Amino acid sequence: MNYFNLPVEKWTNIFVNDWLIPTLGDFFNSISDIIGGFIDLITNIFTKIPPELMAIIIIILAWKFAGRWVALFSAIGFLYLGSVDIWREAMQTLSVVVVATILSIIVGIPIGIITSKSKTVDRIVRPILDFMQTLPSFVYLIPAILLFGLGNVPAVISTFIFATPPSVRMTNLGIRQIPNDVMEAAQAFGATQKQLLLKVQLPLAIPTIMAGINQTIMLALSMAVIASMIGAPGLGSLVLSGISSVNVGKGLVGGLGIVVLAIILDRITQGLGQKK
Structure with missing residues (x-):
């Protein structure tokens, strides 16, 4: 059933190849350099800190914000990461x-604030x-590769696009x-719009905002395997390698590592929101 012959594929390729990349190529290269440097900094910090010290820091955070059972699970999870030798990939x-x-x-968060103020x-x-939420996650990989090449940078960009909507919503x-009565009381005491936002609205909205950040982290972790297809190192590459070689054990090792990180980050961010 072909009523119209819309050359969407042709138009898109012309736009990307003939205008976007030649015109804004240097701009995207600059963004790639900035984000790449930031990723390298964070990766070096996580991988050069002794694993025992890193594990202790996260276990303490888990105990403080999520309770002793999450701290115990974190300790067991980190023992697993070390015992199967995937600590570096996890970091x-x-x-x-x-x-x-x-x-x-x-x-x-700033976009969420703006949308809450303006219908x-x-x-x-x-x-x-x-x-952004309904587009298949694999589709994000195509423009990411074209604009940023292979490696960590396109992985972060595609993950960022996929995981941002919950924080906005x-x-x-x-x-x-x-x-409304809280807002009216603050206004009755002479609070300005800036004071309303910083001292009333944001503090009261912290639990909901933290729930959005929690969902963002979970979506980012869910992109780990998909991002490995464009050169992102880590646990996702282990799972992808296991799929490619039909190595069930290797895929399970990487998959369980992702599960460990997901549960620990989920419980800590949930606890942080409740504490706030």
């Missing part, structure tokens, strides 16, 4: 997740977020859920 995956999450927070902006941003929701 490489963690660095990609951390950088992508930081970018999502930097971009997502017009909310109507514009909402379908964009729907598009939950920030918007958290601010909109604040009771």
Whole structure:
């Protein structure tokens, strides 16, 4: 059933190959250098800290924010990562997740604040977020490869795009859920719009915002295997290698490592939101 012959593929390729890359190639190279340097810094920190010290730091955080059982699970999980010799891969995956999450927070929370203040902006941003969340994650890899090549940088960019919508949505929701009587009381005491935002709205919305950050981290981890297809090192590359060679054991080792990181980060961020 072909009523119209729309050459979408041709138009897209012309736009990308004939205008976008020649015109903005240097700009994307600059972004790649900045993000690449940031990733290398975080990866070096995570991999050069002695594993025992890194494990102790995270176990203490887990105990403080999520309780002793999560701390115990973290200790067992880190023993597993060390015993199967995938600690370095776990830290490489963690660095990609951390950088992508930081970018999502930097971009997502301000956009969430703006959308909570303006219905017009909310109507514009909402379908964009729907598009970002429903577009198959593999599709993000194509422009990421074209614009940033292979390696950690396109992995972070594609992960950032895939994982940002929850932080925008939950920030918007958290601010909109604040009771009107609280806002009226603050305004009655003479609070300015800036004071309302910084001293009333954001503090009360912290649990909801942290839930959005939690979802962002989980989505970023879910991209680990997919990002390995464009050269991202870490646990995802182990799983991908296991798939390619039909090595069930290797895939299981990498998959369980991702599960360990996911549970630990999930419980710590949940606990952090509840503490706040």
